[in-house]
Amino acid sequence: MSESTTDPRDDTAKPRRRQARGERRIQQLLDAAAHVFCRTGYTSASTNAIAREAGVSPGTLYQFFPNKEAIAVELGERLNRRMTETHGTVLTPENAGLPLGELLDTVLDPMIEFNCANPVFLALIQSSDAPGQLLEEHAELHDSIQDRISELIGLRNPDLSPERRTHTTTMTFALFKAGLTLILGHEGTEREAYAAELKTALYGYLAPVLGTEAVGTRP
Amino acid sequence: MSESTTDPRDDTAKPRRRQARGERRIQQLLDAAAHVFCRTGYTSASTNAIAREAGVSPGTLYQFFPNKEAIAVELGERLNRRMTETHGTVLTPENAGLPLGELLDTVLDPMIEFNCANPVFLALIQSSDAPGQLLEEHAELHDSIQDRISELIGLRNPDLSPERRTHTTTMTFALFKAGLTLILGHEGTEREAYAAELKTALYGYLAPVLGTEAVGTRP
DNA sequence: GAGAAACGCGAGCGATCGCTCGTGTTTACC
DNA sequence: GGTAAACACGAGCGATCGCTCGCGTTTCTC
Known part of the structure; x- marks a missing residue:
C-alpha cells in the first residue's frame, strides 16, 4: 500500500x-x-x-x-460552473426590486441563452438513468438556484409563509425547466415565441404573489 | 411464403x-x-x-x-387507452363555458389522479431513449390531448390568432406536465400542495387569455 | 540525442443484455 | 384417455458495451 x-x-x-x-x-x-x-x-x-x-x-x-461516468461528471462540472456564473450574476438581491416584467427579462434571458448554446446541459439533467455522482452534481446546482430564487421571492414578499415560499420557488423553477424544454425544441421565430410565452406564464403565476411594480428593498 | x-x-x-x-x-x-x-x-x-x-x-x-419494445408498446397502449378515456370525458366543449377555476379543477383533477395511480405513464413518456413505435404512440396521445385543449381555448377566446392559440396550447400542456412531475415527486400533503400550486400557475397564465368568468358557447 | 513520460492505437477481454431453443408440464378439445 | 397446442423453464448463444493492455509515436527535459 x-x-x-x-x-x-x-x-x-x-x-x-x-x-x-x-x-x-x-x-x-x-x-x-x-x-x-x-x-x-x-x-x-x-x-x-x-x-x-x-x-x-x-x-x-x-x-x-477513468470511466464513462467520469466523462459525464467532468462535462457536468464545466457546465455547472458556467451556469452558476450565469445565475450568480442575475439572481441577485439587487434585481429583486425591479418591476416583475423587467426582473423576468433580466433573469430569464441569460439562462435561456446559456441553455440554447449548451443543449447538452438539459439533456444530462433530464436523463433519468444517470449515475450517482452526476445526480449529486445536479442536485447541488438545483438547490443553489432554488435558494437564490427563494431569496428573491422572500425579498419581494416577506409575508409569505416558509411553506408557500418553498412551493412557489419549486413550482417556478419547474415551470422554467418546462418552458426551456419547449424553447430548445424549436428554432428561430418559434423559439422566440415560446421564450416570450414562458415569460407570460411566469408573469401570470408570480404577479399575484410578488406584485408587478418596482419594490424598494431597503430596511 | x-x-x-x-x-x-x-x-x-x-x-x-x-x-x-x-x-x-x-x-x-x-x-x-x-x-x-x-x-x-x-x-x-x-x-x-x-x-x-x-x-x-x-x-x-x-x-x-416478441421483444422488449413490444412490452413497452403494449403497456403504453393500455395506458393510452385509459388516459384517452379520462381526457375524453373531461376535455369537452361543454366544459369550455365553466368559470376558469372550475374548468381547471374539472380537467386537472382526473388527469392528476390517473397519473398518480399510474406513475409509469410519465416515466415512459419522459424516457428520452425510447424506441420508435413507443414514441409514435406518445405523439398520437400528445396530439389528441393538445387538439382538445386547443379546441377549448378556441371556444373561450375565438379572437386568438392560430399561432397564439398553438403557442398557448403547447405551453399549457408543457406546464401541466412539469407540475405533474412535481406532484408525482411528492406524497400526501405536499402532493396536494403542488397540485393546488399547479392550478394557481395555470390560472395565472390562462386568465388573461381566456377570462375567468363563465362563458356562453352557444352560437 | 538519450531517456522518460505523455499520447495514441485497436484488437480483444469479461460482463451483460436481448433473445432462443430443447425439453418438460398443463390445459383444451374430441 | 389421447392428442395437440399453449404454457413454462433455464442454460446459453450472439451481439454489444465498458474497458484493458501491449506496443508504437510524440513531446518534454536535461
Missing part, C-alpha cells in the same frame, strides 16, 4: 502532468460526448461512439477519463 | 389462441414491467429483470412478447 509517487502534489494522489495536446484532446472528447449525450442520452451513449465522434480510439479516451 | 394457418382469423396473421392462464401472465408481466420501467427507465430495464419481477423465466416472457 505504498503510494510512492514523485509527489510534486499529492492532493488528489494523481500526479499526471498533462501536455497541451492532452488538454486539447480532453476538450475534443467533452465536445464529442456532448453531441452524443444530446443525441441518445447518457445510458445509450457508448464510449466507443464518443471516441469515434472525437476521431480518436477507445484507448485514447481512457487515457484521459 | 405460404401462410397456411388454420385461419380462424388472419387479420393479424397471428392465430395464437390465448388461455386464461396466458392472459393472467401477460397482466403479471405488464405490471412487473411497469415497476421496473418506473425504477430504471426503459433502456436500463432488462427483460430478465422484468421476468424476475413477475416471477417467471425469461423464456416465458418471450412466449407472450
